[in-house]
Amino acid sequence: MSDIVEKGKKRLGWAREHMKVIERVKKEISERGDLENKNISMALHVEAKTGILALSLREVGANVKMASCNPLSTDDSVAEALRKEYDMDVFAKRGQSDEEYYENLNLTLEHDPDVIIDDGGDLISLIHTERKDLIQGIAGGAEETTTGIVRLRAMEKEGILRFPVLSVNDAHMKHLFDNRYGTGQSTIAGILKATNLQLSGKNFLVCGYGWCGRGIAIRAKGMGANVMVSEVDPVKAVEANMDGFEVLPAKEGIKKADFVVTATGCKGVVHEKELENAKDGCILANSGHFNNEISVQKLKDMSVSTSRVRDDVRGYEMKDGRKLYLLSQGRLVNLAAGQGHPAEIMDMSFSLQMMAAEYVVKEDLEPGVHNIPREIDEKVALTKLKSDDIRIDKLREEQKDYLGNWKEGT
């Protein structure tokens, strides 16, 4: 076995050891048999935990073809181990060009899929533009992330979404943990790995206070940083303020920020004005799905020279002599510089993905974006508690009666 395959195999083994929920969910799905012989095409971040999802789907009888949903997030050792040791169709390479990226997405579709599992919406978008011939045969899909759901809802609004897609992202067992604690931890891990700098005592600006932004802000605060938050949503801004963070516009926060992290799902968050104001030495990172939250082209245009200063750090010298540092080309830092969310978190997200795949082949759903049924959400929560050996209380009968009775107040 080559060194790279051995490395990937070990990473897969380590992930599997820490993914107890999917292990249990898999057994039950296997007994029901609904995914047997189903063709599944997936576009996800190809790394160890995703490998366990792909292998689990295969273990319940599905045929899987997988590509990456981002040009810079593939763990090549895992991709190679999946290909060589598990004979899995994996079409992904870290640093692939745009052209290769789309070629690889297309390759996942060669087996006429029954189910699509997507992260960010590129695969479903591709099917609705260039591979409409496949739509008829697709029972449905499942989408992993906020950005993908925003795109799918736009497609639904325009009346062009032609099959049902379950929003895994909106399940409680997904966004409360994956987006918040997963992104919180993996973003900090990515930044630390890329920079090897100290956070304690530094000024840290988080742009966006959705579930991901909240997670990043709490973890940065936990590391001793002085955290500021910028927002466009007034409710989230009040929340950030009451959570103890200074709230201010990004173009002001960046004047004193040593670190800036974008997690908004929108483009041009760190744009011309912000770049003009950025503090000398400021480190810019993005944790949103696409690489457009920091305006990288503007940064290039506004600089006089640039150089690679570390593996995942590029320095830009600005006309006035300031130096700004961009991590991982503005691509999602937690996967491009780090190794993605912790295994225990992806365990829950990918258990939902497996159950969503089963649900769309079993139920005859209308085209459109659908929420994950509450029973699936609760099933993942109960399985998680069970696998962590955590017990909870149960309501007694008179308590259930009380909760259903509007007359009894005291």
Ligand code: ADE
């Ligand atoms: N690993 C696999 N998919 C991931 C995702 N969407 N975010 C972070 N880590 C991941």
